[in-house]
Amino acid sequence: MSRSFKFIFVFSIFFLISSSVSQNPILPKAAILQVTKDLSTLQYVAKVSIGQNLDPVNLVIDLNGPFVWFDCGKSISPISSHKTIKSFSLECSMAKSSTTTTTGYNSKTCTLQAENTISRMSTFGELNEDKVALNFWDGKDSDLFGNIDQFLFSCAPNLLLKGLAFGAKGMLGLGDSRISLPSQISNAFGFFQRKFSLCLSSSKGAILIGGSPHESEISSSMMYTPLIFKKNEGYHLNVNSIKISGKKLSLHEKGILGTKLSTIIPYTTMESKIYRTFVEAYVKASNSMNLTLVPPVAPFEVCFSSKGVEKKRVGPNVPIVDLTLQSDMVKWRIYGRNSMVFVSDEVMCLGFLDGGLSTKDSIVIGGYQLEDYYLEINLGNSMFGFSSSLLLGQKKCTDFDLSREL
Template sequence: MASLSQFLLFFSFLFCLKNTFPVLGFQSNFALFPVAKDAATLQYVARISHGAPLGSTDLVVDLGGSFLWMDCNSGHVSSSYRLISSCSVNCSRAKFHDLGSTSCLLNTNCYVSPYNGVTGSTSMGELVEDVIAVDSVDPSDVGQSTTVDHFLFACASTFHLQGLASGAKGMMGLGKASISLPSQLSSSIGHPQKFSVCLSSSTGVLLTGSGDTVFGTKIARSLAYTPLITKQNDYFINVQSIKINGRRLAVHEQGKLEAKLSTVVPYTTMVSSVYAIFSKAYVEAATKMNMTRVESVAPFGLCFSSKGPLVPEIDLVLQSEMVKWRIQGRNSMVKVSEESMCLGFLDGGLEQSSPIVLGGLQMEDNLLEFDIGSSMLGFSSSLLLKETTCSSSLQDSTLKQFF
């Protein structure tokens, strides 16, 4: 975590250099959060600044989380956070999707259920509100820091941090719920109901609102779009078919190939029936390209000699043959030694709820725009094909002074 700590420490320093101001009446294009990958857990960690005095907390990014939660005792301790009453409007907002949780008792606190997306466990936590500070851009002035008052999140117990990256004190939920990070910032700061992620093995970014200023109009306007499906707080896309080196796989018999997008799963997983067809076809394509199979290395099922630069192309065909999410090279293979590399697609077992779960590796260096208002997902496929990366795109943008 040395590089992660140094990177996020730099952002904390930036906050100390700027003055913050009330958000009322302020309109901005976006709010930005730096994201770094933890090498040990392969989780993506973002940093927020919050409380009084203003301090920082590292949180694991969870696309399917319904709200932000943290251990309020062992991390940065704020003197300004306030408990929310169980009979308040904000408590009702937080429990909107919790059936049977609409009753309240006077003079009692609002309890919610923070979900640890890494371990799959749920605990009880208190809903609170506090101030957070975000890097944002005013249309007339680049690079200001803005405070958002009355931001809602949950305080969870220390034991609920199990499974999270070292130093992380909670999770940043990006789901569609009314108190998720994107939802609250959209209503507080006044930017569009959308957020973007550009993950990387090094420096990445999460931003709410419009990303044109950060990534440039050339990349932002080159995105392909596909319908975005929301279930509970998870985001899904429909996959009409899978192709390997242009050859369509016979997976239509497995039913609808719905794919969930996940930042807490490091590699794409497929239900066993789909993976069996996929892995067989991949081996056939690799053999035709003179790739040599080598002994598998856990958790991977297929490994090859790393000699030779080319590997099969994987296409997820979405609503039509014209709309494809292409996965190749760095987004499909994991280097496990100097001599071998393994396919970053795993057998998710017979009981996996979604036929496909797209993991972090497949999303890296791919600009993803979640447009909640129009229920569309914009995606760039690999930025490497455009001779850039998430990191270099940020450094080339008007916000390069942040990196």
Template sequence: MASQHYHELVFLSTLLFLSISLSTQSHETLVFPVRKDPTTLNTSPAFTKRTPLVPVRLLVDIGNGFIWVICEDNYVSSSYRPARCNSTQCVLAGPTTCNTCDGTPRPNCNKNTCGLYVQNPISHVILKGDDLIDDVVLFRSIHGNFATVPHFLFSCGANILRDGLASGVDGVAGFGRTKIAIPTQLSSVFNIHPQFALCLSSSPSSNGFIFVGNGGNYKLAPGIDVSSFLMRTPLITNPVSTIAFSFPGEASSEYFIGVSSIKINGKAVKINTTLLDIDDKGVGGTKISTVTPFTTMETSIYKAVTMAFKKEAKAKKMKSVAPVEPFKTCFSSESMKSTRVGPDVPIIDLVLASEDVYWRVFGANSMVEVKEKGVVCLGLVDGGLSPRTSIVIGGHQLENNFLEFDLATSVLRFSSSLLFRQTTCANFYFGSKPLIWEYEV
């Protein structure tokens, strides 16, 4: 069933206090199990912080530049420390304000502390000057070891930033291209390669995973080496920040790729290709998002792609039915066959660096089951006439695809659907043990 909510990832930890210590000189890859919420159809993982340690649920936004956590009320931690104005921490975080708050010192109310501009990616509320703080955070390696980071930097958010977040979610976990995003901080602390990999399960009953670190040995049952079939394409930096408020000269922390054309069943779709480039104002291009539920396209691109898809669908004798919001192109599920990569529908290719490098979208990722029984819809949404970004690849299209973001080389390594290889994001192995850990809701 399609959900009107955003795809959400949450860090949610199991409280394990006795563990093998992971050295700060370790080269191990760190991992977060990810689970899709059975009610909202949002995707969810595991995170522990503060002293004493408590579980915290966070929406994961791969393009956000840092972690922010609601801590205006009931944030209790003996290891909490605000960052003072002009300190090393504030310089590392980038442009900040210098805050003064009257009253008893508490999280998000201190004197002479630096603050960040914090944005909720769902409600788009943005606040000026929320305190930059550090606190204890617990992380886990692929081998089951645990390590404590005593001074992990993040921002302390006000209650109003909770608007639009799912129940129980207390902030955002940012994996973006900044010095205080999760991959960069962990790379520095643990001496691991600055990269992360994302593999989201489509099922509420099985884990997907986010990996941070060296990678290179991702194994999937039955005995599949993921690195053996990954394509690669450059990650593009948008020179202009894409958030609602930014400083002059500030680049975007989001991840863009260079889509050069779109094909349906191998046939090029006629579109205005200038929209696929990023102009000098930061408008245009294609980005990857975990907070956008379904891929959005600028209106003229959307119309051209859906028309081409319907033409090819007609040739496959797929029966069109009434649209179901937010989708406009829907079909009877009885008029299409099932395959191991989802419904047998026209294949969509996002052509990248060259004709030989493309992101192939099969039926499992292009089609969405909706509330009307027997109806499936093309999971694309009209993004409007003048969107900031022409194409936003959304969460549904990411499920059971493996994506590795290498921040050091600015390269994205990616697969198409793992279903094509008769496996899923739930089937990772390291050594002889599957990555299966308890998941608390």
């Protein structure tokens, strides 16, 4: 009996029992994880229940992380059912083939190099498997729970937790690898699509794997662009141009701008030359709207007075930023809600930062710019989907918090 078949079999029994009142078997359409934003670190955190006792473990979301890792000693109760994966096993081979993070050699156990992508620290940890309980949506109800009995993750030492949000015990990888969370769920439940969606906010949001209860409501506003896969460097897009208040920036010498998506950095960064051109154009556009520059507030370099600035559904009335993708018809429009950061009652700052001269990526889109957009990463067809700002339809990503406590 194959591994995937065993997953489906266990899961189906669980839902047949759960739905005994209606006498109809229930097949889930999506797995749902609640996401909260830690305001002190600006990191996004999800809770996963793992082990024999289904201990809750808080994990910082890393959109590009290859797998889940955490401090098993502090996160799992002593009666844990987790099992160490042996070297030369099929599971070990799969894990090592799905990531180029350095793998350690041990004659008995499978080890992977786990990385804290915030502190940039890394260390070896043993590959383990254990039961994971998840919240599911079946098309009508989101109060359903099911288990994956053989979920793979890496155990890491406590020292790797430095820099993570208070209470977080590791990181949850959503990257394009065979042992990332979305891949393992899709493999476990063969009827799931190989895609996941992300809806972040300044408070609560959700990760939805396989489908979404709100897909039909927002599908009309979704646009799609190809995902560019740079080997082991995460999810990328090609940005053809940047416009501010409808005017295209002069960035011809750069050509296509390699752009990375990230939940690890709080604000979008740009390569220094691009950033200087961007800031110059933004200040010029703000002058035409009678915005008043004020002294900068770190880490931001450009700040404005918010006195008298009109507040709209999509945030303060400031210059609109467009990231044009494969054509002028496909653009990611950033309104004031996602371009301005209020640092006080009277001061707002441009939430884009100088990423330096020597950067792997021309642009890295950070968490603040991702908030209150519905984002879809489809691993099946290598496409990235994004909605217009949900605030235009008087929605927020808090509306996508459908998960319940186990």
